[in-house]
Amino acid sequence: MATLQTGLKSTLNIIADSLGGPGPIAFDENALDFSLSYKYKEIIDYIRLRLADGLVDVELEQEHYDLAIKNALIKYRQRAPNSVEESYAFLELLPETQEYILPKEIVNVRQIFRRGIGSVTGTVASQFEPFASGYLNTYMLVAGRVGGLVNYELYTHYQEQAMKMFGGHMNYTYNPVTRKLTLVRKMPATGRKFVRANAIIANGTAAGSTITITTADVWAVTVGATLEISNSLLGGYNGYYSIQTANTAAKTVTINATQELQSATVTGYDLSRMQISSPTTDEPAEVVLLWTYNYKPDVMLLNDHMVFPWLQDYAYSFAKRILGEARSKFGTIAGPQGGTTLNGVALIAEAKEEMEKLEEDLKRYIDGSIPLTWVIG
Numbered sequence: 001m002a003t004l005q006t007g008l009k010s011t012l013n014i015i016a017d018s019l020g021g022p023g024p025i026a027f028d029e030n031a032l033d034f035s036l037s038y039k040y041k042e043i044i045d046y047i048r049l050r051l052a053d054g055l056v057d058v059e060l061e062q063e064h065y066d067l068a069i070k071n072a073l074i075k076y077r078q079r080a081p082n083s084v085e086e087s088y089a090f091l092e093l094l095p096e097t098q099e100y101i102l103p104k105e106i107v108n109v110r111q112i113f114r115r116g117i118g119s120v121t122g123t124v125a126s127q128f129e130p131f132a133s134g135y136l137n138t139y140m141l142v143a144g145r146v147g148g149l150v151n152y153e154l155y156t157h158y159q160e161q162a163m164k165m166f167g168g169h170m171n172y173t174y175n176p177v178t179r180k181l182t183l184v185r186k187m188p189a190t191g192r193k194f195v196r197a198n199a200i201i202a203n204g205t206a207a208g209s210t211i212t213i214t215t216a217d218v219w220a221v222t223v224g225a226t227l228e229i230s231n232s233l234l235g236g237y238n239g240y241y242s243i244q245t246a247n248t249a250a251k252t253v254t255i256n257a258t259q260e261l262q263s264a265t266v267t268g269y270d271l272s273r274m275q276i277s278s279p280t281t282d283e284p285a286e287v288v289l290l291w292t293y294n295y296k297p298d299v300m301l302l303n304d305h306m307v308f309p310w311l312q313d314y315a316y317s318f319a320k321r322i323l324g325e326a327r328s329k330f331g332t333i334a335g336p337q338g339g340t341t342l343n344g345v346a347l348i349a350e351a352k353e354e355m356e357k358l359e360e361d362l363k364r365y366i367d368g369s370i371p372l373t374w375v376i377g
Contacts, residue, residue, distance in 0.1 A: 039302040043069055047316045051323065059326055060319060068319040072311045073298055079362045082307060082369035084293045086110075093187045094194055095285045100181045102174075105294045109174040109181060113289040116168070170288065187285035194277045195219050200266035202257060205236075209257045209264070210244070213276065219253070221246050221278055227255060231275045235262035243278075306368035314358050321351035 044065045051058045077083040084107050091100065102109070163169055171184040196216035202209045221227070227241045241255035266274065301307050328344030365371050 036299040036302065039299070039308075040066075040069060043302075043312050043315050046312055047319045050316055051320065058323065060323055064319060064322050065315075068315040068322070069311070071318050072314040073301065075314060075359070076301065076307070076311060076362075076367075077295060079359060080307075080367055080369050082304075082367050083296060083301065085296055087292055087294050089290045089292060091181075091288050091290050093183070093286045093288060095188065096186050097194075098183045098186055100183075102179045102181050102290075102292075103294075104179060105297075106179065106292050107176055107295060108293045109172065109290055110293065111291040112170040112172055112183075113291065114168055114170060114286070115288075193219070194275060197266075197271060197274060197276055198251075200237075200271060200274070202261055202264040205261040205264050207257055207259050209261065211237075211241075211255050211257055211261075213253050213255070215251045215253070215276075218248055218251060219246075220248070221253060225278055227253070227276065227278045229274060229276055231273055232266075232270065233273070234266060234270050236260050237262075237266070237274070304368070306366075310358060310361065310367050314355065317351045317354040317358065320347050321355070324348035324351060 047060075047065060047068065048054075048058060051060075089106075159168075167185075173182045173184075174180070175182075197213055198216050199214040200211065202211045221243055223243055223246055225243050225246075227243050229237050229239060229241070232238050236257060236259045239258055241258065243253050243255060245252075245254045247253070302311065324344045324347030326344065327342040328348060330342060330344075333340045333342065361367075362369070
């Protein structure tokens, strides 16, 4: 199983190098008015002032404000179509590998596109076929000669039929909870052997240090063979190496570092995402295009002028509910002339009514979500 762990970088792009690029979500952070922390502070000030903090004592702590904003985002993602967007991502298919763990931001995979019409024997999903060559010759290579729309219609139907017959469509299942993408086929090996590493430890961080790799399975390699490490976020590990020693029984090989290493020990996420292969003459089995739906980042939602007012009001109502729960523990506070009566029950009732109204507002698409179209069946 291939695991692709991801998250947001400081540039607000999703880290998804194994998907063939900077990630399925990419936008210019300079186009946003404020940072995520600034928008959080803006909502917290809104809640405090609406609860009359400064005029009366508001017993909420920072954790309560953060919880209110977090739950507003959770409720919005659960109820609003505007919380997701369409995107595309490239996925490198490894030989003999069916299961892939996609980034946590991806909600659903709508379709998988291959590069060509498909082939049951080829490894790159493309091959020569005479009709396509005839079409190219008629429309593009012969000067002054133009085909008709009927020819183009026949050509597109021919391609669709060829994809149905020769594997151009890729069947799959996607579990949005585990984020596991399972392909209903295995891509054939290309001559490159990929292995999983259980441990990678160097005896130092300087160039020339000995790196010991313990593999998950027996790897038939010899001393002097070429080894490649790729897809590592730790500096100094990516590159080509010559194997110095190989112990089949212990499932270990050693190589010498060609540059300074960022860390002498590779663990956790860095270890699971590394790709180790030999030899280095072939490409991955195939690269496909995923048509996906993924969550918009929090900072994008908080900077959306249609979404921000809803999130702000829902966080306020949620914080009011927390404050009401605390104040309802005691009906009054002892003091002169009979003490002070607390309004906990009233706050709970107001918060409940406000949250119900806000959830109803989402059904009227006040946040800019696209309404439902015709549903047949």
